[in-house]
Amino acid sequence: MTFANVGTLGAVAGKRDELVVHLTRRSTTLSEVGCLAYEVGVNDDDPDTVYVVELWESVEAHRASLALPEVQASIAAARPLLSGQFGGFRFHVVGSPLRD
Secondary structure (H helix, E strand, O other), X not given: OOEEEEEEEEEOOOOHHHHHHHHOOOOHHHHHOOEEEEEEEOOOOOOOEEEEEEEEOOHHHXXXXXXXXXXXXXXXXXXXXXXXXXXXXXXXXXXXXXXX
């Protein structure tokens, strides 16, 4: 069952765009391990927040991705750009009007 992880990442003041560049670097590894979509967004009304929407083949695929060396290195590199403010929610997708 498709798994969705939707969240907000607080960026250190003035570092939002740098965090976006980091989060949007091309990664073939993610799709190879079951990531169906990884969308990064911003809202100028909230200049120190980055929004991330992830769709995964399963919760297990998402969990397994977090142990990959590439993902661990990416998290470590992003850490100095993060303020520590996080939000979001997770759910299992049960349907869509865009597909059968």
